[in-house]
Amino acid sequence: MKNFVSMTLNGRARDDAIPGNMLLIDFLREIVGYTGTKIGCDGGECGCCTVLIDGKPRHACLTLAAVCDGAEVETIESLETEGRLSAIQRGFHEKLGAQCGFCTPGMVMAAEGLLRENPDPNEDEIRKGMAANICRCTGYVKIIEAVQAAAQEIASKEDAA
Amino acid sequence: MNENMPIDPEKVEPVKSIGVPMPLVDGPEKVSGKANYTADFVEKDALVGRILRSPVSHAEILSIEIAAAEALPGVVAVVTGEDFVGQFGVLPIARTEWPIARDRVRYRGEPIAAVAAVEVETAQKALDLIEFEYEELPAYFTAEDAMAEGVTPLHEKRPNNVERHVEYDLGEVDKGFEDAALIREGTYDCAEVCQVQTEPHAAIAAYDGERDQITVHASTQVPYYVHLMLEQTLGMPRSKIRVIKPHIGGGFGSRTECLHVELVAGALARKCKGTVRITLSREETFITHRGRPEQKTTLKMGMSKDGRITAVDTTTTQRGGAYAGYGTVTILYSGSMVFALYDIRNARYNGYRVLTNTPPCGAFRGHGTVNVRFAFESLMDDMATELGLDPFEVRRKNLLEAPTFTANDLMVNSYGLPECLDIVEKASDWKKRKGKMEPFRGLGIACSHYVSGASKPVNWTGEPHATVNIKLDFDGSLTILTGAPEIGQGSSTILTQCVAEVLGLDVTRIRIVTSDSLVTPKDNGAYSSRVTYMVGNAAIDAATNLKTILTEAAARKMDVQPEDVECLGEVYRAGSQDQGMTFEEVVYAALEGTGTITARGNFDTIPESWGGDKYRGAAIGGSMAFSYAAQVVEIAIDPDTADIHVEKVWVAHDCGKALNPLSVEGQIEGSVWMGMGQAMTEETRYHNGLGITGNMLDYRVPTIIESPPIETHIVESNDPHGPFGAKEAGEASLAGFLPALTNAIADALDIRVSELPTTPDRLMEIMEDKKRESRKSEKEKAGA
Ligand code: FES
Ligand code: FES
Numbered sequence: 010m011k012n013f014v015s016m017t018l019n020g021r022a023r024d025d026a027i028p029g030n031m032l033l034i035d036f037l038r039e040i041v042g043y044t045g046t047k048i049g050c051d052g053g054e055c056g057c058c059t060v061l062i063d064g065k066p067r068h069a070c071l072t073l074a075a076v077c078d079g080a081e082v083e084t085i086e087s088l089e090t091e092g093r094l095s096a097i098q099r100g101f102h103e104k105l106g107a108q109c110g111f112c113t114p115g116m117v118m119a120a121e122g123l124l125r126e127n128p129d130p131n132e133d134e135i136r137k138g139m140a141a142n143i144c145r146c147t148g149y150v151k152i153i154e155a156v157q158a159a160a161q162e163i164a165s166k167e168d169a170a
Numbered sequence: 171m172n173e174n175m176p177i178d179p180e181k182v183e184p185v186k187s188i189g190v191p192m193p194l195v196d197g198p199e200k201v202s203g204k205a206n207y208t209a210d211f212v213e214k215d216a217l218v219g220r221i222l223r224s225p226v227s228h229a230e231i232l233s234i235e236i237a238a239a240e241a242l243p244g245v246v247a248v249v250t251g252e253d254f255v256g257q258f259g260v261l262p263i264a265r266t267e268w269p270i271a272r273d274r275v276r277y278r279g280e281p282i283a284a285v286a287a288v289e290v291e292t293a294q295k296a297l298d299l300i301e302f303e304y305e306e307l308p309a310y311f312t313a314e315d316a317m318a319e320g321v322t323p324l325h326e327k328r329p330n331n332v333e334r335h336v337e338y339d340l341g342e343v344d345k346g347f348e349d350a351a352l353i354r355e356g357t358y359d360c361a362e363v364c365q366v367q368t369e370p371h372a373a374i375a376a377y378d379g380e381r382d383q384i385t386v387h388a389s390t391q392v393p394y395y396v397h398l399m400l401e402q403t404l405g406m407p408r409s410k411i412r413v414i415k416p417h418i419g420g421g422f423g424s425r426t427e428c429l430h431v432e433l434v435a436g437a438l439a440r441k442c443k444g445t446v447r448i449t450l451s452r453e454e455t456f457i458t459h460r461g462r463p464e465q466k467t468t469l470k471m472g473m474s475k476d477g478r479i480t481a482v483d484t485t486t487t488q489r490g491g492a493y494a495g496y497g498t499v500t501i502l503y504s505g506s507m508v509f510a511l512y513d514i515r516n517a518r519y520n521g522y523r524v525l526t527n528t529p530p531c532g533a534f535r536g537h538g539t540v541n542v543r544f545a546f547e548s549l550m551d552d553m554a555t556e557l558g559l560d561p562f563e564v565r566r567k568n569l570l571e572a573p574t575f576t577a578n579d580l581m582v583n584s585y586g587l588p589e590c591l592d593i594v595e596k597a598s599d600w601k602k603r604k605g606k607m608e609p610f611r612g613l614g615i616a617c618s619h620y621v622s623g624a625s626k627p628v629n630w631t632g633e634p635h636a637t638v639n640i641k642l643d644f645d646g647s648l649t650i651l652t653g654a655p656e657i658g659q660g661s662s663t664i665l666t667q668c669v670a671e672v673l674g675l676d677v678t679r680i681r682i683v684t685s686d687s688l689v690t691p692k693d694n695g696a697y698s699s700r701v702t703y704m705v706g707n708a709a710i711d712a713a714t715n716l717k718t719i720l721t722e723a724a725a726r727k728m729d730v731q732p733e734d735v736e737c738l739g740e741v742y743r744a745g746s747q748d749q750g751m752t753f754e755e756v757v758y759a760a761l762e763g764t765g766t767i768t769a770r771g772n773f774d775t776i777p778e779s780w781g782g783d784k785y786r787g788a789a790i791g792g793s794m795a796f797s798y799a800a801q802v803v804e805i806a807i808d809p810d811t812a813d814i815h816v817e818k819v820w821v822a823h824d825c826g827k828a829l830n831p832l833s834v835e836g837q838i839e840g841s842v843w844m845g846m847g848q849a850m851t852e853e854t855r856y857h858n859g860l861g862i863t864g865n866m867l868d869y870r871v872p873t874i875i876e877s878p879p880i881e882t883h884i885v886e887s888n889d890p891h892g893p894f895g896a897k898e899a900g901e902a903s904l905a906g907f908l909p910a911l912t913n914a915i916a917d918a919l920d921i922r923v924s925e926l927p928t929t930p931d932r933l934m935e936i937m938e939d940k941k942r943e944s945r946k947s948e949k950e951k952a953g954a
Contacts, residue, residue: 044210045203047419049368050452054866057368085203094201102197105836109658110200111368111419117201136874143866145368145420146658148843149874151836 012075019043019087027074034058036074037084045085045114049143056142059115059122060084066122066141085114088121096166097121097159106155108146116142120156129160182750184674184739187667188894191832195663195682196417196656205417208372208389209449216374217246217286219438219448220293221430222300223457224275224282227309227527227859228324231273234283235301242299244292247442248285254437255405260395260427261628264333264494266325267530269403269433275304276324276492277527278859279457281430286438286446311859313466313489313524324492324525333490334498336505336521338785340577346481346516350472354553357468358545359925360908361853362489364461365534366871369419371458372449373432375439384439385412388432391421391657392695393685398629399428400436415685421657422844423533424460426697427495431458453864456854460495460532463488465504467545473553477564481516482509486542490523491530497523499628499790500531503538506781506791508546510576511587511619511798512568517577527859533697535844536620540905544926547616547909552922560604561615561913562595565800572887579782580791584897586824586887587617590800593822593883598802604917610807611817612918617800618906621793622826622889622898623700625775634772635700636708637691640669640716642767646754648675648716650682653693654705659900660833661701665709667829668893672713673720674739675753691770699898702829703794704773706893712771719767723760724751776891795889797902798824801842803910807918812934814915816846816878819907824885826897835882837900842880845907847872850927 011026018041027036037043037060046069049057058069061083088095094102097120107113116139123130123138130138135156144152199205236248251272259265270281283300287293310316316324316331323329347353374387384406390396393415401408418425431448438446450458465488472480486504490497501523509517534540554564570576572585594615595601604613627635639651650669656662662682670677683690693705717737724742725732728751734744743750751759760767781792801821805814821842828834851870855863863869888895912923921936 038210039212042212043203044206044212047207047369048209048449049370049419050866054452055368089202094198098198098201101201103193105193105197105832107194107197107200108660108836108840109368109420110196110205110417111207111658113200114203139874143368143871143873145366145422145844145871146840147836148839148846148880149877150839150843150880152874 012078014075014078016077016079017081019083029075031074032070033072033074033077034069037069043084043086047111047114049111056119057112057115059118059142061118061122064122064125066119085117088117096162097124100155100159100162104151104155104158106147106152112142112144116144116152120159124160124163128163182738182741184737185670185676187670187677188829189831192663192667192677192830193832194660195666195677207369207417207419208374208387211374211387213445216445216447217288217442218290218293219284219286219435219446220297221281221434221448221454222283222297223279224271225278226275226304226306227278228307229275229304230307231271231275232303232305236283238299239285239296242292242296244288245296246286246288246444247438248283248296249434249437249441250283253441254403256402258399258403258428258433259494260496261494261498264498267493269430269437277529279529279861280492281434284434284438286442309527309859311526311528311856313487313522313526316524316526324527328525331525333494333523333525334501336501336787337519338505338578339518340784341516343481343483343516343518347472349474350480351475352553352557353470353472354549355468355470356545356549356552356924357466358548360465360541360544361926362461362464362531363534363848363852364456364459364854364869365422365424366866366869367420367422367424370450370452370455371429371431373435374445374447375435376445377439377443379443383410383412384436385414386432386436387414387416389418389425390415390428390432391425391655391697392427393655393687394653394692394695396428396432397687399433403433404436404440413687415655418657421696422535423537423697426533426695427460429458452866456861456864456869457529459491459529461854462534462540463490463500463531465541467542469545469549471549471553473557475557477554477557477559477567479512479514479568482514483518484508484542485520487522487524489526489528491526491528493530495530496533497531500533500538502787502790504542506578506580506788507539507619508542510578510580510791511617513570514568515577528856535841536901536904537698539620540848540908543618543905544908548912548922548924551909551913551916562591562600565591565617578784578788578791580793581779582796583891584795584826584887584889585798586885587798587800589885590798590822590824593885594800594802594820597820597881597883598804600802607918610809610918611805612914612916613802613804614910614913614917615800615802616906616909616913617798618902619796619798620898620902621698621791622703622795622797622892623793624698624790625779625781625792625794626789627694634774636693636704636773638665638705638708638712638771639691640712640769642716642757642769644761646757648680650680650709651690652682652684652705653690654701655685655696657696659696659837660830661696661705663833664702664706664829668706668709669713671894672710673717674737699901702896702898703892706896707773708771710771710893711773712769715771716767716769719769720756720760724756727751727759794891795826795897797826797897797899799903799906801903801906801910803907803914805911805914805918812930812937814850814928814933819878819880821880821903822883822885823899823903824887824897825899826889826892827886827895828884829894829896831884834884834899838882838903839880841901841903842907843872843877845904848926849908849911851929853927
């Protein structure tokens with residue numbers, strides 16, 4: 010059984026016929042070809058597959074693609090503007106929040122969700138906001154620094170505007 | 171020539187790259203989702219590969235019936251052990267593993283067949299149709315059981331299931347104990363742990379029937395070994411094989427040997443004459459394992475009144491799993507490194523590597539050294555306490571003095587441990603706070619070390635240890651070609667910095683291509699922290715050779731002697747009054763008559779670093795340089811739940827020279843944190859050989875919530891042979907965390923935890939026991 014699904018993916022509306030049991034992660038990676046979102050576990054353990062659904066961080070590996078009918082889905086591929094890294098991406102790059110980079114798309118999307126909701130999080134709030142994402146390389150030290158740097162950059166840009 | 175940007179030679183200086191904190195050269199791809207990992211090469215016509223795994227731990231294979239699976243529509247190929255012509259294994263002396271089991275299965279989850287089908291569901295259905303008949307054999311899940319009298323051997327050549335017994339007796343151990351003021355013995359247990367790199371193993375194999383060639387993308391740290399093992403197991407000439415390592419999601423040693431997945435993908439692709447992609451599940455990644463073995467260590471130590479260690483006697487046993495893997499090396503490392511951190515002349519060792527019916531262990535970060543370091547630093551601390559000595563003082567009493575050789579002939583030319591100790595003592599305010607903490611709070615210290623590459627390679631071929639090529643062409647851009655696998659440790663960045671520094675150019679002028687056997691020079695791989703040291707040196711050599719070519723070309727054009735040419739990076743000139751030539755002009759001059767230039771650089775180890783021959787296997791441990799680390803851990807324990815909260819870690823690591831301080835910090839933080847996981851929560855558990863922690867919830871990797879702030883200090887001892895003085899940065903700091911934590915627990919509770927991980931359950935039990943005992947002795951006192 011296929012479902013007719015209309016979603017907005019990274020700002021573009023699209024219509025797809027999707028099998029009812031297809032996971033959003035497989036839809037993104039195998040059908041659309043957005044492989045930026047990663048699979049690190051067998052379901053709901055690692056956060057590598059984090060995307061935003063209607064602005065909230067969600068596990069794409071635990072979400073059926075069909076339930077995204079009418080939803081707005083954002084993946085790591087949506088963040089760059091005019092070919093340049095977003096503030097959060099830049100924070101992760103410059104502060105070395107990414108080593109092997111496999112957790113990074115999920116981390117960046119979790120941070121994106123967090124900062125949209127709370128643009129000025131303290132360290133504790135960053136920890137809570139990123140708690141569903143496992144990183145095996147960094148010990149999280151520089152991930153926290155990356156999110157802090159990004160929050161600052163966003164704030165300073167807004168001040169300037 | 172770049173006419174748009176006139177260069178003022180007065181203002182030109184060589185650009186500094188070494189010692190500059192720099193983000194990774196491949197960072198933008200990683201943070202934007204553009205970096206492709208093996209599973210990301212989605213090819214439209216690729217088939218899905220799936221592996222059928224043994225439901226039993228030890229059995230003779232009677233038959234594997236695949237006809238029904240083959241007949242299922244949508245199934246393109248089914249392979250079994252019969253589709254391979256040879257066994258694999260990382261050590262040439264121990265190639266005992268079939269990519270898919272033949273004759274016998276030796277652990278639960280061992281591959282017994284594999285299918286390639288048009289989609290996952292079909293592949294899964296096909297696996298269900300395969301009939302496996304077997305006759306069970308006795309299975310052993312602990313080292314003790316496997317070594318008992320009258321056991322059934324897992325491998326014919328190992329009748330008592332001991333893969334390797336290592337022994338040495340250095341100096342005068344008995345006399346050392348006689349001279350001791352205090353002799354103590356302790357037994358320390360470490361659970362088996364798994365690397366759990368975030369990317370599950372994956373491989374894509376594409377077979378070209380027209381040319382009988384195969385291309386394999388693999389999530390590996392050792393593409394060269396994968397290449398060799400494809401040759402060996404598929405019986406294909408190595409010239410018809412191409413191995414590519416794309417971005418990989420961490421390694422930590424889980425991929426320092428070729429795994430089944432690459433070989434099975436290769437066999438399937440060849441059989442179906444197409445492309446097959448296998449992505450293992452997380453559970454299968456746990457079953458593939460190659461982690462750190464469960465290990466029991468009994469350590470006896472003699473100490474003089476003032477804290478000098480007079481003798482050490484170590485007996486240690488590792489539950490190695492069903493195949494040899496790196497096992498012999500692991501048990502040798504435990505022996506060569508256990509005492510060599512300090513100046514100890516009398517040491518005895520008995521190490522047993524045991525074969526058991528559990529998934530094979532491998533080379534986890536800190537290979538072989540971590541669990542014995544835990545034992546050593548724990549006992550040392552207890553003895554210091556008993557003698558009324560400060561833990562820092564006792565460590566200072568036993569320091570080496572570089573340059574020197576250890577009792578087992580390991581060459582030590584740089585030794586920053588004294589400075590590491592000073593730094594963490596001060597940073598943690600140890601002197602003021604130690605022993606004066608509030609109840610249920612404690613401070614603990616421990617030291618650790620690691621090699622910077624093994625001085626003798628696993629596969630001895632007579633080639634140099636490392637080779638790097640730099641290609642220079644008409645566009646003036648330099649391309650580094652290296653087989654050295656970037657695995658997230660930042661090696662591509664470090665190599666770029668090395669080349670940039672020698673040539674005085676900005677790193678943005680330089681590009682790097684890694685780990686594609688079609689274009690990059692062979693490299694042994696990313697393990698034993700060899701890349702920065704060995705490949706870094708080769709990169710410097712290549713850049714130096716290139717600089718010579720450029721300088722000579724400039725000299726020809728300027729009509730001066732090469733020695734008179736000054737290289738300022740973007741400008742080459744003869745004397746400060748000279749207008750000079752731009753880098754592009756020099757490039758054109760150099761290309762005249764020769765065309766595209768490839769400059770090669772090599773690196774080789776020196777015989778003094780080969781680890782001597784005082785016992786069989788003494789070469790393992792031999793390294794050009796050792797890194798050193800000291801760390802202090804502060805904890806607070808909840809008296810009601812026995813939950814340990816790590817408040818802070820101060821760590822100092824001697825990496826020789828921080829080529830890139832930012833990535834050195836990242837490596838150290840990651841190591842300390844990984845040590846924390848092993849110390850506190852991580853443990854692979856089995857029920858009769860069935861893995862019961864094959865996911866990231868039951869196998870508890872620390873989350874960001876409980877991960878402590880880590881204050882990192884870099885010590886630069888400038889190793890005489892290191893690239894710009896550098897040594898390894900990514901492993902040594904792991905081992906210290908384990909004993910630093912339990913030493914902090916001893917400080918807080920006066921309890922010695924000698925079994926890891928220290929879960930709240932375990933600690934609670936020990937706390938309760940202690941309470942009961944003190945109540946009992948109080949009662950006895952009252953009664954008397
Ligand atoms: S892939 Fe691990 S949580 Fe989704
Ligand atoms: S950077 Fe490797 S898992 Fe996070």
